[in-house]
Amino acid sequence: MVTEQPETSPLPKIPPLPLLRAVDRFRSFLTAALRRTAPAPVALLDIVQGGFLMQTLCAAAELGVADALADGPLRLDALATRVGAQPDALARLLRPLLAEGIFARDSDRYRLTSLAEPLRADAPVSIRGILQFYGSSDHRAIWSRLAEAVRTGDPVTEQVLGLPLFDLTRKNRQFGEMFDGAQTSASQLTLRPTLAAYDFAQYGTIVDIAGGHGRLLIELLTRAPRSRGILFDMPEVVAEVPAHLTALGLADRCTVEGGSFFESAPTGGDAYILKHVLHDWYDADAGRILRTVRAAMPDTATLLLIEMVLPSDNRRQFGKLIDLEMLAVVGGRERTEQDFRTLLSANGFELVRRVETAAPDNILEARPIRQ
Structure with missing residues (x-):
């Protein structure tokens, strides 16, 4: 078991709920408006793009790019060496993330942005564990059978991975540790807002x-x-x-x-x-x-x-x-x-x-x- 000290630092300022809800409604309105104005095939492809982007983000989390940049900006070759990647391939991975504001590049150096901070394993609120679980081949395999789950109304984890989820987490410790990491990330995400x-x-x-x-x-x-x-x-x-x-x-x-x-x-x-x-x-x-x-x-x-x-x-x-x-x-x-x-x-x-x-x-x- 990982022993963690309780977070005794003062709660960070949390935006008022009415403001958060207003921003969420405005974002939903903009998304709906953009999709109504685009041709239907283009709007649907935009949704498909989200799946690719999610896997790109998961790969960056698995490689530990944010952790490598925690001490300051790095040139591509140095960053690639730090995370154990081929430089050109790493630049191609980071390119769509730069476009989303996740990481930034100043001249020839890559650096963290506020959006990239939660990708660090040691961030106060880290989502790295969530990304590693949702981006794993096991989790993708389960979701590839979503239509079957909808047909039957039953889970498909046992069909895909051989055991129901909670049995699997106990008997396959590699999978179990990945699942536990996702749970810890989710707990970090919700803990302070719940306490507040x-x-x-x-x-x-x-x-x-x-x-x-x-x-x-x-x-x-x-x-x-x-x-x-x-x-x-x-x-x-x-x-x-x-x-x-x-x-x-x-x-x-x-x-x-x-x-x-x-x-x-x-x-x-x-x-x-x-x-x-x-x-x-x-x-x-x-x-x-x-x-x-x-x-x-x-x-x-x-x-x-x-x-x-x-x-x-x-x-x-x-x-x-x-x-x-x-x-x-x-x-x-x-x-x-x-x-x-x-x-x-x-x-x-x-x-x-x-x-x-x-x-x-x-x-x-x-x-x-x-x-």
């Missing part, structure tokens, strides 16, 4: 269900010194966490429990967090998880779901593509707010409110329905 959007310190005991290595819970406890925590995940996932908590000085405020959320959950919490859990499962299994948590919760506790929420209209949103990722890879789904209301109501909860964040995630606050 909601007052977790109001709860005495916070239970993080399927909390992995405890990154979210550790951050919460660091910023809420009066709160206590319980981290719950499969025994093999949390095996090394107690030593990490001791090293951070949190062992007296956080306990660790192993188990399956289909069978049990810790009792006695004031808030129960399910972050990026329910989207892995269709409604039947998601309902089983919710009922297990409900059985463990006091009637006065709060359930906090941290998930993407799909809009009910036709606006562009990343979650609509991640919904297809969940379909093809694990057989899960993203949900609208009404989907969450229905799912919660059927399994012992009432949705109280939805809190948007500056990241793609929302925080859905729910309370138990008393019997």
